[in-house]
Amino acid sequence: MEFDVAILGGGAAGLMAAARLSERGGLSVCVIEGNAKPGAKIRISGGGKCNLTNVSVSENNYLGDEILVRSILKRFDEHALLKWVRARGCEPVVRKKRYYFCPRSAQEMIDILVNSAIETRFFLGDRIEYVRKEQGGFLVTTDKRTLSARNVIVATGGVSYASVGATDVGMKVAESFGIETVPFRPALAGMTLQKEQFWMKALTGISFPVTISVGEKRLREDMLFAHRGISGPAVLSASLYWEKGTLSIDFLDGRSVESLLKGGGNKKIATALPLPKRFVTEFLAVLGVDDKPCSSVTPEEKTALQAFNAYTFAPAGTFGFTKAEVSKGGVACGALQPFSCESRAVKGLYFVGEVVDVTGELGGYNFQWAFASGRCAADHIGGGLKLR
Ligand SMILES: Cc1cc2nc3c(=O)[nH]c(=O)nc-3n(C[C@H](O)[C@H](O)[C@H](O)COP(=O)(O)OP(=O)(O)OC[C@H]3O[C@@H](n4cnc5c(N)ncnc54)[C@H](O)[C@@H]3O)c2cc1C
Incomplete structure (x- = not known):
């Protein structure tokens, strides 16, 4: 033929x-x-x-x-x-x-x-x-x-x-x-975690908008905490540009943690930040900061809380070809x-x-x-x- x-x-x-x-x-x-x-x-x-x-x-x-x-x-x-x-x-x-x-x-x-x-x-x-x-x-x-x-x-x-x-x-x-x-x-796959980030596994099912930075790229979309690691559209797109090494997540998707704390007054941190409470509570524990009124946050704690805008870590890998x-x-x-x-x-x-x-x-x-x-x-x- x-x-x-x-x-x-x-x-x-x-x-x-x-x-x-x-x-x-x-x-x-x-x-x-x-x-x-x-x-x-x-x-x-x-x-x-x-x-x-x-x-x-x-x-x-x-x-x-x-x-x-x-x-x-x-x-x-x-x-x-x-x-x-x-x-x-x-x-x-x-x-x-x-x-x-x-x-x-x-x-x-x-x-x-x-x-x-x-x-x-x-x-x-x-x-x-x-x-x-x-x-x-x-x-x-x-x-x-x-x-x-x-x-x-x-x-x-x-x-x-x-x-x-x-x-x-x-x-x-x-x-x-x-x-x-x-x-x-x-590529366009979820990412697995190193043991320092295993705390994220406790948050399986929670999803909210974030900005992920990989090199020069900024990906704005939803992130999902999954049983195997992290997933959701933002993570999938980030996996395209990620080979090895670190990426950084702005969990507040562009809103400054400093301003939110300033405007929080006597509200506790987990109430003042517009994020799922379960996530904030877990993340505060990782950062070693108590959930206290925003007005009583110390300068050292303020520095630690910057991680809400830029949490930098190295994923272990991706969920693979399947x-x-x-x-x-x-x-x-x-x-x-x-x-x-x-x-x-x-x-x-x-x-x-x-x-x-x-x-x-x-x-x-x-x-x-x-x-x-x-x-x-x-x-x-x-x-x-x-x-x-
Ligand atoms: C679950 C899933 C969801 C997706 N959703 C989207 C989406 O919503 N939007 C988007 O833009 N992209 C999406 N994609 C990606 C998109 O499907 C692919 O990028 C796109 O199909 C690539 O088109 P292609 O023609 O190059 O390859 P394919 O569409 O994969 O076509 C290749 C074809 O070649 C055939 N083939 C391969 N090897 C052989 C062989 N040895 N002999 C005979 N035939 C063979 C395959 O059977 C297949 O039919 C998704 C992918 C997956 C897996």
Whole structure:
């Protein structure tokens, strides 16, 4: 069997590439997917409602090469994605003034993608094994067949959530062609604690807004104390930028502890601070300060209480690939053309979506990247970068 384009992986990026190639028409296209149904990660995403994009997306929301990310996103940004989805009868809803979700279920997004890929031949339940170069194109070998294709789009994603079919075959394909890769690591995952922070485990279930600083990055969202450590959107996004070493949490999310104590008068500290009482009581014990009237706090205690605005510690690690929403790392950005995600070294071979060393924060950024990069590769193969 011969195709103009073989798309490896029927997830977000691969389905968008197939949809775009179908819209353009004129090329024979196949999608090879290991699962019996395409879009497994879309189905479980966003609590079953798929957070497909964000009200504001820029290269600053990603870990990855700025030039590549900016160049791809500008070709298919959040507005273009929303327009595309709305034109297919789905009106995404905004939650927390930031996140766009499918109105009813993530299946709506899968249906839109699959129904837009009408010209595509699907090989479902085929495990991709390897890709070889041949005269004028490539040979793709699965556990069931060998296909020949003039172009190959590798959209096999990362390795987190192996339970829904994730594999590292995309990395292996890149490496077999001598293309540089960066090892996958878990990201958008909860974090485990060293024993000095085990006091947090007693607070399981408590959640409130915080600001977490990791290096130059500031992440403002909710944090959740969990049985295994710390979690919640702020921690998940912080895990993207954290490798090893310390991070710092402002439990008061920008409000100064000093001013709150000043305004607290004779109120006790745990009443004056706008935080869950259980948390304040536990944290005061860690800081060695009694829960006393704000007016009687000593200068030394004031210094210790600064930790409410900047509690700095080194997490032990992350919850790992089984719980991580994404894998950071992947095919090195520098190995790809910034306008198409085509390999600089191997013409006709493209890498899109999570298999590329570009990873977004929590909030729809990873789907936006997957959709935009899949579409750019399709447009480049179709030969019409200007087409919108
Ligand atoms: C629980 C969870 C919730 C998430 N929620 C969100 C969210 O709300 N918003 C957001 O932006 N991101 C979310 N993400 C991240 C998002 O799902 C991914 O970043 C995105 O799906 C990446 O798209 P992709 O096409 O690159 O990879 P995928 O969507 O993972 O697609 C890759 C496809 O390749 C197939 N494949 C892999 N190896 C092989 C092989 N050897 N043979 C055949 N097929 C193979 C897989 O089965 C899969 O279908 C979530 C992730 C998880 C795990």
